[in-house]
Amino acid sequence: MAAVPHREATLTYWLKNAAYLTGLPGYAAAVRLAGVRAKTPNDWLAVTKRLRLRGYSLRAHQVDEEILGLIGELRERKVERVVEIGTARGGTLFLLLRSLSPTGRFVSVDLPSGPFGGGYPHWKALLFRSLARRGQSLSLLRGDSHLEETRERVSRALDGPADFILIDGDHSYEGAKRDFELYRHLLGERGFLAFHDIVPGATEKVGGVPQLWQELKAQFEHREIVKSWDQRGYGIGVLYPRGRP
Numbered sequence: 001m002a003a004v005p006h007r008e009a010t011l012t013y014w015l016k017n018a019a020y021l022t023g024l025p026g027y028a029a030a031v032r033l034a035g036v037r038a039k040t041p042n043d044w045l046a047v048t049k050r051l052r053l054r055g056y057s058l059r060a061h062q063v064d065e066e067i068l069g070l071i072g073e074l075r076e077r078k079v080e081r082v083v084e085i086g087t088a089r090g091g092t093l094f095l096l097l098r099s100l101s102p103t104g105r106f107v108s109v110d111l112p113s114g115p116f117g118g119g120y121p122h123w124k125a126l127l128f129r130s131l132a133r134r135g136q137s138l139s140l141l142r143g144d145s146h147l148e149e150t151r152e153r154v155s156r157a158l159d160g161p162a163d164f165i166l167i168d169g170d171h172s173y174e175g176a177k178r179d180f181e182l183y184r185h186l187l188g189e190r191g192f193l194a195f196h197d198i199v200p201g202a203t204e205k206v207g208g209v210p211q212l213w214q215e216l217k218a219q220f221e222h223r224e225i226v227k228s229w230d231q232r233g234y235g236i237g238v239l240y241p242r243g244r245p
């Protein structure tokens with residue numbers, strides 16, 4: 001899938017941002033308040049869907065049952081340091097931040113106007129920053145995850161080995177494989193990672209992830225969190241490169 005044309009230099013882009021910025025403080029405050037009240041993963045999911053700002057919400061590109069399954073594992077393992085490749089609308093960012101301990105570190109990478117989602121405009125970074133709970137550290141990196149330089153930035157921001165990495169950025173076969181090969185070295189001894197969109201579906205949606213997943217699952221211990229193999233797309237593949245603890 002080709003990259004979406006870069007829109008950040010146009011007047012329309014800045015005017016649209018300005019319109020969002022005026023509503024942002026109220027929206028961020030509402031999300032924070034709802035986030036504090038929401039006690040369970042089901043409540044968190046409801047927040048991502050219910051609160052809207054001029055048509056925008058934090059809705060994740062995920063099947064509810066699947067992301068809840070992943071959240072369950074993150075909480076069970078008490079993960080502290082997380083890397084996400086593919087921030088997009090901030091849906092998994094919000095949900096995974098909630099799953100971390102109050103001292104957790106989270107690094108999320110996205111490529112402005114990147115393929116398979118289009119990234120996010122600058123104003124959303126203000127909102128995303130407000131999603132971290134007191135004591136949590138959140139770094140939002142804008143750049144191409146495939147570059148060694150970006151991996152270095154991630155490593156510095158993480159300040160220690162990663163417990164979990166979500167690969168949900170460039171879904172092309174080469175792109176997802178590059179992310180896997182580049183970032184797996186950041187994992188600590190008990191670290192594990194997950195791919196999104198392992199279920200075969202339309203190429204513009206899942207890219208080459210299902211093919212890559214079939215190859216990787218033959219080599220490593222793994223778990224598949226899939227609601228239905230007929231759903232065309234979605235599905236989370238969890239990989240334990242150093243074995244399942």
Ligand SMILES: C[S@@+](CC[C@H](N)C(=O)[O-])C[C@H]1O[C@@H](n2cnc3c(N)ncnc32)[C@H](O)[C@@H]1O
Pocket residue numbers: 059060061062085086087088089090091092093109110111112113114115116117118119120143144145146168169170171175
């Ligand atoms: C499917 S979306 C992520 C969805 C998000 N994880 C969620 O469920 O809420 C994919 C994102 O990856 C980003 N992306 C694509 N190629 C990338 C690259 N090479 N480096 C970093 N981000 C990339 C796109 O800009 C897009 O925002």
